[in-house]
Amino acid sequence: MAPPLISIRGLEVQYRTEDATVYAVNGIDLDVERGETMGLVGETGAGKTTAALSIMRLLPAGTGKITAGGVFFNGVDMLGKTEDEMRRIRGDKISMIFQDPMTSLNPTITMGAQIRESLEIHSPEMTRAEMESRVDELLFSVGIQPRRKYEYPHQFSGGMKQRVVIAIALACRPELLIADEPTTALDVTIQAQVLALMDDLKKQMDTSMILITHDLGVVAETCDSVAIMYAGEIIEKGSVYDIFEATNHHPYTEGLFNSLPDLDRESERLNSIAGLMPDPSALPGGCKFHPRCGKRVEACDSAVPPVCVSGGHYIACHLFGREV
Numbered sequence: 001m002a003p004p005l006i007s008i009r010g011l012e013v014q015y016r017t018e019d020a021t022v023y024a025v026n027g028i029d030l031d032v033e034r035g036e037t038m039g040l041v042g043e044t045g046a047g048k049t050t051a052a053l054s055i056m057r058l059l060p061a062g063t064g065k066i067t068a069g070g071v072f073f074n075g076v077d078m079l080g081k082t083e084d085e086m087r088r089i090r091g092d093k094i095s096m097i098f099q100d101p102m103t104s105l106n107p108t109i110t111m112g113a114q115i116r117e118s119l120e121i122h123s124p125e126m127t128r129a130e131m132e133s134r135v136d137e138l139l140f141s142v143g144i145q146p147r148r149k150y151e152y153p154h155q156f157s158g159g160m161k162q163r164v165v166i167a168i169a170l171a172c173r174p175e176l177l178i179a180d181e182p183t184t185a186l187d188v189t190i191q192a193q194v195l196a197l198m199d200d201l202k203k204q205m206d207t208s209m210i211l212i213t214h215d216l217g218v219v220a221e222t223c224d225s226v227a228i229m230y231a232g233e234i235i236e237k238g239s240v241y242d243i244f245e246a247t248n249h250h251p252y253t254e255g256l257f258n259s260l261p262d263l264d265r266e267s268e269r270l271n272s273i274a275g276l277m278p279d280p281s282a283l284p285g286g287c288k289f290h291p292r293c294g295k296r297v298e299a300c301d302s303a304v305p306p307v308c309v310s311g312g313h314y315i316a317c318h319l320f321g322r323e324v
């Protein structure tokens with residue numbers, strides 16, 4: 001059997017700053033199959049971006065360090081790759097879209113030239129004419145008129161800029177697209193359009209995707225599988241069906257669902273989970289969610305929760321036995 005497209009095993013990542021060690025990712029296991037979209041969900045600070053940057057090997061040099069575990073792409077350990085090899089893999093096989101489109105676009109270069117740059121790096125065998133027609137095709141595929149390739153980022157709206165970023169990310173037909181809250185910086189009305197576009201292109205190109213979001217509505221619409229992260233750990237994961245339809249859930253997952261606005265009511269009901277995410281440089285013992293958990297039992301503050309598995313549905317919680 002072919003290995004998953006991407007497989008993360010026991011990944012641990014720390015940031016070492018002058019005054020503390022930040023335990024950002026604490027032993028996560030994740031698999032993404034070919035063609036699959038996996039939603040990575042969790043509050044700010046959960047470690048989602050750190051996990052994504054680890055796959056890309058883009059952790060801030062000097063501060064961020066992978067201290068344990070492995071990232072396997074098509075069965076090959078990425079952590080053994082040289083920086084040169086990684087440069088070729090980025091964009092060519094794995095692309096990442098960041099939250100703010102402006103951080104990935106150069107304000108002094110035309111949109112067309114920025115897309116072409118990505119082609120020049122990864123497909124140097126293409127002629128200039130082939131590149132120009134590929135630029136046109138890519139712009140067209142993200143709903144932008146090709147003649148606008150001569151314009152600069154400031155001439156585009158936020159949503160249009162993010163479309164160009166998507167075109168750049170998909171220029172070399174990567175096998176995996178990591179989208180880190182790709183629509184958070186956009187107007188709500190534009191968010192749905194941009195997500196639908198990404199979903200469409202991803203299907204056409206048969207690309208796998210890791211979609212980082214805290215929007216469960218988006219997850220329900222676009223993802224095949226879901227992993228929920230808290231304080232650097234995956235506390236629950238499964239198919240979209242497991243997460244949305246199964247009876248048993250981690251109390252944190254329940255909290256996330258309860259904090260969704262209730263569309264049936266006039267006013268928005270937002271029961272956000274009480275308390276704050278723990279300081280990742282001083283994490284609590286036992287289950288890291290126990291200080292905020294309304295269902296905690298005696299074992300929660302001292303013992304690491306068992307992982308309960310039912311089919312592909314995993315929950316790390318003391319409330320359940322070995323079986324969910």
Ligand SMILES: Nc1ncnc2c1ncn2[C@@H]1O[C@H](COP(=O)(O)OP(=O)(O)O)[C@@H](O)[C@H]1O
Nearest residue numbers: 015022024043044045046047048049050060280
């Ligand atoms: N460069 C950094 N130096 C120190 N701590 C960092 C750095 N980047 C992120 N962190 C910390 O690591 C934790 C995880 O952050 P992050 O991966 O960005 O979470 P998320 O994407 O889920 O919001 C947070 O506590 C954050 O403050």
Ligand SMILES: [Mg+2]
Nearest residue numbers: 048049050180
């Ligand atoms: Mg983030």
